Amino acid sequence: MAVGxxxxxxxxxxxxxxxxxxxxxxxxxxxxxERFGYSPDGPAGVALRWWPIVPLLTALAVVAAWWGWPRTxxxxxxxxxxxxxxxxxxxGAADVTNAVEIQFGAPVTAAGGALLVLGSLAAIVxxxxxxxxxxx
Numbered sequence: 772m773a774v775g776x777x778x779x780x781x782x783x784x785x786x787x788x789x790x791x792x793x794x795x796x797x798x799x800x801x802x803x804x805e806r807f808g809y810s811p812d813g814p815a816g817v818a819l820r821w822w823p824i825v826p827l828l829t830a831l832a833v834v835a836a837w838w839g840w841p842r843t844x845x846x847x848x849x850x851x852x853x854x855x856x857x858x859x860x861x862x863g864a865a866d867v868t869n870a871v872e873i874q875f876g877a878p879v880t881a882a883g884g885a886l887l888v889l890g891s892l893a894a895i896v897x898x899x900x901x902x903x904x905x906x907x
Contacts, residue, residue, distance in 0.1 A: 772890030778883030848891025856884020
């Protein structure tokens with residue numbers, strides 16, 4: 772779970788696209804989309820606007836699991852990993868023009884999201900089987 776979270780956050784900071792001579796990570800890319808008014812209404816627009824919380828969600832998921840709340844951390848991890856992985860896959864599979872080139876950040880984020888989801892599901896399953904922590 773922690774490895775998936777780290778790869779997800781790292782991937783979100785790596786270059787996702789190259790436009791002209793500039794490489795842009797996910798945060799730069801989505802800020803430009805919003806600034807130029809290309810952000811759609813509906814679920815896609817909400818997903819773009821909420822993208823900066825991905826590192827927070829991944830950190831909360833791992834910390835919750837480490838602090839003895841594996842099911843809570845697992846649920847947060849599934850949400851964060853599914854969200855980041857889905858966005859990374861969508862950008863990585865996008866049909867682009869000659870002016871835009873997809874870089875390696877989007878597939879790295881998608882892979883990290885998949886690892887985070889798998890680790891989070893394991894935390895949820897193992898959390899159901901674990902005995903409750905003793906109260907001190």
